[in-house]
Amino acid sequence: MxxxxxxxxxxxxxxxxxxxxxxxxxxxxxxxxxxxxxxxxxxxxxxxxxxxxxxxxxxxxxxxxxxxxxxxxxxxxxxxxxxxxxxxxxxxxxxxxxxxxxxxxxxxxxxxxxxxxxxxxxxxxxxxxxxxxxxxxxxxxxxxxxxxxxxxxxxxxxxxxxxxxxxxxxxxxxxxxxxxxxxxxxxxxxxxxxxxxxxxxxxxxxxxxxxxxxxxxxxxxxxxxxxxxxxxxxxxxxxxxxxxxxxxxxxxxxxxxxxxxxxxxxxxxxxxxxxxxxxxxxxxxxxxxxxxxxxxxxxxxxxxxxxxxxxxxxxxxxxxxxxxxxATPSAVHDGGTTVGAPSAPSALLDSSSGALIQPGLLTGIVSADPAASAELARRLGRFEDAVLREAQVLWGEAALHLVPLGDVRSRIVVSDAEPQLFTGTLREELDPSGRHNDAGIMAAIDVASAADVFDGLEHGLDDEVTEKGRGFSGGQRQRLALARALLTGAEVLVLIEPTSAVDAHTESRIATALKTERRTEANTTVVVTASPLMLGAMDTVYFLDSEERLTQGTHHQLLATVPDYRNVVIRGAGMDGHADRGHEPDGPADDNHSTSSSEGQR
CATH class of the missing domain: 1.20.1560.10 (ABC transporter type 1, transmembrane domain)
Known part of the structure; x- marks a missing residue:
C-alpha cells in the first residue's frame, strides 16, 4: 500500500x-x-x-x-x-x-x-x-x-x-x-x-x-x-x-x-x-x-x-x-532567510504607520480608511514580502520578511474577516492538529461564546460540518473561526473584525473573555475593528486618520480627544443597535451589527 x-x-x-x-x-x-x-x-x-x-x-x-x-x-x-x-x-x-x-x-x-x-x-x-x-x-x-x-x-x-x-x-x-x-x-x-x-x-x-x-x-x-x-x-x-x-x-x-x-x-x-x-x-x-x-x-x-x-x-x-x-511568483518566500525568529515574545513595529504592537497587550486598530487597517494587518501577518521590503515590519530586532516562514506561520496567526469552514467533524475543524482535548476545545468555545452551536448538533464535537459551514448562521461561523484561532495558541494573534456578525450582548461577553484569555506576557493580540465594545476592552488603540496619521491612546482617551476617531466609532456602533437573527444557515450574519459595525472598516 x-x-x-x-x-x-x-x-x-x-x-x-x-x-x-x-x-x-x-x-x-x-x-x-x-x-x-x-x-x-x-x-x-x-x-x-x-x-x-x-x-x-x-x-x-x-x-x-x-x-x-x-x-x-x-x-x-x-x-x-x-x-x-x-x-x-x-x-x-x-x-x-x-x-x-x-x-x-x-x-x-x-x-x-x-x-x-x-x-x-x-x-x-x-x-x-x-x-x-x-x-x-x-x-x-x-x-x-x-x-x-x-x-x-x-x-x-x-x-x-x-x-x-x-x-x-x-x-x-x-x-x-x-x-x-x-x-x-x-x-x-x-x-x-x-x-x-x-x-x-x-x-x-x-x-x-x-x-x-x-x-x-x-x-x-x-x-x-x-x-x-x-x-x-x-x-x-x-x-x-x-x-x-x-x-x-x-x-x-x-x-x-x-x-x-x-x-x-x-x-x-x-x-x-x-x-x-x-x-x-x-x-x-x-x-x-x-x-x-x-x-x-x-x-x-x-x-x-x-x-x-x-x-x-x-x-x-x-x-x-x-x-x-x-510558475506564478509567490507573494511570500522562504528562501534566503538570514535572520532567526526572536527567542522570546517580542514587539512588532510597522515602520510604515509607526504602530508598535507590544507583547502581553490587547491592541486595537481603527482606521478612517478600511484599506489602511487591512493593509496593516496584512503586513503584520506577512502576506506579501514585496510590501514588507518597502514598508518594513520588525519583529523584535529581526526584519519580518527575513525570518523563516515556518516560524512566522506557527507564531503569528491572522484570522480573516471572512473565515472559511471546511468539511469534516467539528473537532477536526477547530483543532486540525489534534493538540487539544475536549476540555481545551470547549474552553476556547466558551471564550468565543459559541456554546449555542451545539444546540442543533446530535454528536457534539463529532458532528459533521457541511461544506463552508452552511449549516451554521453567519455569527456562528464567525465565532467558531474565533475559537479555532484561539486554539492555535499563537504567540501573536491578529483578529480582523472577529465580532461583526454577533449581537451586542454576545460581543460584550467575547470582549471580556478575550481580554482574560489573551492578556498574558506570552501573548500578543491585535484586533482590527470599529466596534466600541471590543475597543473598550483593548489595552491600547491605534487610530489611522484619513491622511494615515497615527494616534495612540485608550478607547476613552481617543473618544474624548480625536473627533475623527469618535465619528468612525459612532458610525461603527450604528444607530440600530444589535438584533440577533438566530440560526439562519444561508444568512450572511447573525444581526444588524454586520452592516453597522463593519461599515467603519469596509
Missing part, C-alpha cells in the same frame, strides 16, 4: 511541458521501470505465441512428431500463463504510475496554493485552479499509464520483425518499415486533435471558473435578483464547452476510423503477401499461420502508439496549464 501525500513533492522543472513530464518520470522511475519490464514480458509472450504455434504445426502436426508437438504445446501453455501473470502486474504498475503522477501534480498545486499568498488568486480564479488540479493532473497521469504498454509494444514490434525476417526477408521489411509508416499516417489525424483538445480544455476551465465564482456569490445574487443573468452566462459557457467537446469527439472518431483503415490495410497486405509466398513454396504452412498471427498482433502496437501520442498531447496541454500555476 502506497501512502499519499508524499513527504516531499520535490522541486519541479518548469522550463517546458516536456521537461516537467520528464521530471515527473524521474520522480517515479522505479515503478515506471517495473511497468516497462512487466509490459515487455507481457508483449513478448504475446509475440511468441504465433511463432510457437507455427512451429507446432510444422514440426509436430505436419512432421507427424507427437513428442515435438507436445513440447511446443507445453511451451504455448507456459507463454499463456506468463501472459496472464504479467498482464496483471503490468496493469497494477500502470495504475500506480498514473496515480503517482496525478497525485504529485495535485500535491504541487496544493502546496503552491497554500504558499503563494495572494499572488495566485490575482492571476487565476478559484475555478481555474480547481480545474487544473482535478482535470489536468489526471490527464498527465494518463501518459504514465500508457508508458508500460508503449514500451512493451516497441519491444514486441522489434521481436516480431526479427522473427518474420527468419521466414521471409521481404515480409520482414514490410514489418520493419510498414508499422512505423502506419503510425506516421495517423499523425495527420492526431494533429487537429491537439488544437481541439486545447480549445476544449480552455472552455472547460472558463466554465468551471464561472461556476465557482457564481456559487461563491450566490447569496448576494439572490439578494439582488441576479441569478438568472449568471445562469444564462453559465449556460453559454456550458454550450461552448459542449461544442468544443463535440469537435474533440469528431477528431477521436476520425482517429478510430483511421486506425481501423490503416491497420486493416496493413494486415490484409501482409497476410496476402504471406499467402502468395506459401503458394509458391517459399514458406511452410506453419510459417503462414504464424504470419497471420503476427499480422493480428501488430494491430496492437500501432494502436498503442497512436493512443500514446493522443495522450501525450493531452498531457502536454495539462502540463502547460500546471506550469502556469506553479
Amino acid at each position: 502506497r501512502s499519499f501525500p508524499y513527504p516531499d513533492a520535490g522541486s519541479p522543472d518548469l522550463r517546458s511541458p516536456s521537461r516537467f513530464l520528464w521530471w515527473l518520470a524521474k520522480a517515479q522511475r522505479a515503478t515506471l521501470l517495473l511497468g516497462i519490464i512487466y509490459g515487455s514480458l507481457w508483449t513478448v509472450s504475446q509475440a511468441l505465441i504465433p511463432y510457437v504455434l507455427g512451429q507446432a504445426i510444422d514440426l509436430g502436426i505436419v512432421a507427424g512428431n507427437f513428442r515435438a508437438l507436445a513440447g511446443w504445446v507445453a511451451l504455448l501453455l507456459g507463454l499463456t500463463l506468463i501472459q496472464a501473470v504479467t498482464s496483471t502486474l503490468r496493469h497494477r504498475a500502470a495504475v500506480s504510475n498514473w496515480m503517482q503522477a496525478a497525485f504529485r501534480c495535485s500535491q504541487l498545486i496544493g502546496y503552491k496554493v497554500t504558499r503563494s499568498g495572494d499572488a495566485l488568486p490575482q492571476k487565476f480564479s478559484t475555478g481555474e485552479v480547481v480545474s487544473t488540479s482535478a482535470s489536468d493532473a489526471m490527464r498527465i497521469g494518463e501518459i504514465f499509464d500508457v508508458s508500460a504498454r508503449l514500451a512493451g509494444s516497441i519491444v514486441g514490434y522489434l521481436l516480431v520483425a526479427f522473427l518474420v525476417f527468419q521466414s521471409s526477408w521481404q515480409l520482414g521489411l514490410v514489418v520493419l518499415f510498414g508499422v512505423p509508416l502506419c503510425g506516421a499516417m495517423l499523425l495527420f489525424v492526431i494533429r487537429p486533435l491537439q488544437k481541439r483538445q486545447k480549445d476544449q480544455r480552455d472552455a472547460a476551465g472558463k466554465m468551471t471558473a464561472l461556476g465557482a465564482d457564481t456559487v461563491t456569490g450566490l447569496r448576494v445574487l439572490r439578494g439582488i435578483g441576479g441569478e438568472h443573468i449568471f445562469v444564462e452566462r453559465y449556460r453559454e459557457r456550458s454550450r461552448e464547452t459542449q461544442l468544443a467537446g463535440n469537435k474533440v469527439a469528431y477528431s477521436l472518431a476520425d482517429l478510430d476510423a483511421a486506425q481501423v483503415l490503416v491497420v486493416g490495410v496493413f494486415s490484409v497486405a501482409f497476410t496476402w503477401i504471406g499467402a502468395m509466398q506459401a503458394l509458391s513454396g517459399q514458406i511452410e504452412t506453419g510459417q503462414l499461420v504464424a504470419l497471420y498471427g503476427y499480422a493480428v498482433f501488430l494491430v496492437s502496437p500501432i494502436r498503442t502508439a497512436s493512443d500514446a501520442v493522443s495522450r501525450f498531447i493531452r498531457a502536454n496541454v495539462g502540463a502547460r496549464r500546471i506550469i502556469d500555476v506553479l
Whole structure:
C-alpha cells in the first residue's frame, strides 16, 4: 500500500511541458521501470505465441512428431500463463504510475496554493485552479499509464520483425518499415486533435471558473435578483464547452476510423503477401499461420502508439496549464532567510504607520480608511514580502520578511474577516492538529461564546460540518473561526473584525473573555475593528486618520480627544443597535451589527 501525500513533492522543472513530464518520470522511475519490464514480458509472450504455434504445426502436426508437438504445446501453455501473470502486474504498475503522477501534480498545486499568498488568486480564479488540479493532473497521469504498454509494444514490434525476417526477408521489411509508416499516417489525424483538445480544455476551465465564482456569490445574487443573468452566462459557457467537446469527439472518431483503415490495410497486405509466398513454396504452412498471427498482433502496437501520442498531447496541454500555476511568483518566500525568529515574545513595529504592537497587550486598530487597517494587518501577518521590503515590519530586532516562514506561520496567526469552514467533524475543524482535548476545545468555545452551536448538533464535537459551514448562521461561523484561532495558541494573534456578525450582548461577553484569555506576557493580540465594545476592552488603540496619521491612546482617551476617531466609532456602533437573527444557515450574519459595525472598516 502506497501512502499519499508524499513527504516531499520535490522541486519541479518548469522550463517546458516536456521537461516537467520528464521530471515527473524521474520522480517515479522505479515503478515506471517495473511497468516497462512487466509490459515487455507481457508483449513478448504475446509475440511468441504465433511463432510457437507455427512451429507446432510444422514440426509436430505436419512432421507427424507427437513428442515435438507436445513440447511446443507445453511451451504455448507456459507463454499463456506468463501472459496472464504479467498482464496483471503490468496493469497494477500502470495504475500506480498514473496515480503517482496525478497525485504529485495535485500535491504541487496544493502546496503552491497554500504558499503563494495572494499572488495566485490575482492571476487565476478559484475555478481555474480547481480545474487544473482535478482535470489536468489526471490527464498527465494518463501518459504514465500508457508508458508500460508503449514500451512493451516497441519491444514486441522489434521481436516480431526479427522473427518474420527468419521466414521471409521481404515480409520482414514490410514489418520493419510498414508499422512505423502506419503510425506516421495517423499523425495527420492526431494533429487537429491537439488544437481541439486545447480549445476544449480552455472552455472547460472558463466554465468551471464561472461556476465557482457564481456559487461563491450566490447569496448576494439572490439578494439582488441576479441569478438568472449568471445562469444564462453559465449556460453559454456550458454550450461552448459542449461544442468544443463535440469537435474533440469528431477528431477521436476520425482517429478510430483511421486506425481501423490503416491497420486493416496493413494486415490484409501482409497476410496476402504471406499467402502468395506459401503458394509458391517459399514458406511452410506453419510459417503462414504464424504470419497471420503476427499480422493480428501488430494491430496492437500501432494502436498503442497512436493512443500514446493522443495522450501525450493531452498531457502536454495539462502540463502547460500546471506550469502556469506553479510558475506564478509567490507573494511570500522562504528562501534566503538570514535572520532567526526572536527567542522570546517580542514587539512588532510597522515602520510604515509607526504602530508598535507590544507583547502581553490587547491592541486595537481603527482606521478612517478600511484599506489602511487591512493593509496593516496584512503586513503584520506577512502576506506579501514585496510590501514588507518597502514598508518594513520588525519583529523584535529581526526584519519580518527575513525570518523563516515556518516560524512566522506557527507564531503569528491572522484570522480573516471572512473565515472559511471546511468539511469534516467539528473537532477536526477547530483543532486540525489534534493538540487539544475536549476540555481545551470547549474552553476556547466558551471564550468565543459559541456554546449555542451545539444546540442543533446530535454528536457534539463529532458532528459533521457541511461544506463552508452552511449549516451554521453567519455569527456562528464567525465565532467558531474565533475559537479555532484561539486554539492555535499563537504567540501573536491578529483578529480582523472577529465580532461583526454577533449581537451586542454576545460581543460584550467575547470582549471580556478575550481580554482574560489573551492578556498574558506570552501573548500578543491585535484586533482590527470599529466596534466600541471590543475597543473598550483593548489595552491600547491605534487610530489611522484619513491622511494615515497615527494616534495612540485608550478607547476613552481617543473618544474624548480625536473627533475623527469618535465619528468612525459612532458610525461603527450604528444607530440600530444589535438584533440577533438566530440560526439562519444561508444568512450572511447573525444581526444588524454586520452592516453597522463593519461599515467603519469596509
